[in-house]
Amino acid sequence: MTHDFPPLKNDLLLRAARGEVTERAPVWVMRQAGRYLPEFRKVRESHEFFEVCRSPELATKITLQPIERYTGLLDASIIFSDILVIPQAMGMEVLMTPGPSFPDPLVTPTDVGKLNAVVDVNKELGYVFQAITRTRKELKGEVPLIGFCGAPWTLFAYMVEGGGSKTFQKVKTWIFKYPEESKALLLRIADVCVDFLVGQVKAGAQLLQIFDSWAGELSPHDFAIFSFPTLKHISTNVRRRLAEENLSAVPMTLFAKGANHALGFLAENAGYDVLGLDWCIDPVEARRIVGEKVALQGNLDPNVLYGGREAIESTVKRMCEGFRAGKGGWIANLGHGITPGVDPEDMRWFLQCVHKYSSISS
């Protein structure tokens, strides 16, 4: 399948992801299309969350909302969807009430039998592919489009916990009581991730990000056993499949939130071009640990956006100085998703400050 997409006019993100020191840092924000935007809330008044995800027309419209509102300030778009579409594709029911909830979570390994034995991503998740293709056309080459999926460990945690959790007691019970069954299921999820990511590239995604939002719930030892192998499996197999299918290679970003203990190891061994950082590590320290092996993405504490213009400006300036002190590519972002209470004009100020303080001449 080949598409005739408009030529890309802004390749800052792709150059930084490949390790280039760019004239200005590309900037985008995790959850940039979301509840802090009145135009998003307006769409949600008349449509359920997953109904929006499943409608290529609505998903495209919402993906474009921040690009249109912040004209010229964002350097990437990310397809509107959710990490929980994979558990749905595997046969689980997921509701958004308003956080994610699974009416029928995986309680013991026998429940794995309830999952679909084979997952045809074109059939189950074709709506995401259609949304990506449509968005690429409507973006008119203004900025690249990021595709994504959840990491197996994070998805497994949702599937077992049945939603978010403070203690992760249920999923910890699984990994400590049924380690082999846990590893087998994690690999099954990883294989769906591979098919899903390759499909997103075929449909038009220009960079892929893997969200391991719950990586920090694991000890370094358990992260090495229950998350790292699946992350490596994904990077290796996505790259292999893209080459085999004569598709162009795309940069891959890993955001393993809370796993800063593993940064050096991930830079050397995980097979990603970019490592996303949360705000719990200093930019200079992060660069020292990874060397020039990978590009970095991040890492402003999202709550700084509640601190007013002065706080935003001084924190962005410090972040820019930190990342610019070292060599290698850097993509400016928050250290986690933007939250619903942020004033959209403060988000604009954040983007403007990044433009100002990350320019090489400044």
Ligand SMILES: Cc1c2[nH]c(c1CCC(=O)O)Cc1[nH]c(c(CCC(=O)O)c1C)Cc1[nH]c(c(CCC(=O)O)c1C)Cc1[nH]c(c(C)c1CCC(=O)O)C2
């Ligand atoms: C853990 C996780 C989820 N989803 C996602 C993650 C990984 C990133 C992270 O750690 O924050 C990823 C995600 N979710 C959403 C996107 C869209 C693209 C983007 O703008 O970044 C992306 C990349 C839309 C969304 N996903 C969700 C919303 C809000 C739902 C609504 O409209 O009511 C949006 C815009 C719902 C969602 N989906 C999820 C949760 C915990 C929630 C509820 C909390 C919240 O609202 O942030 C699961």
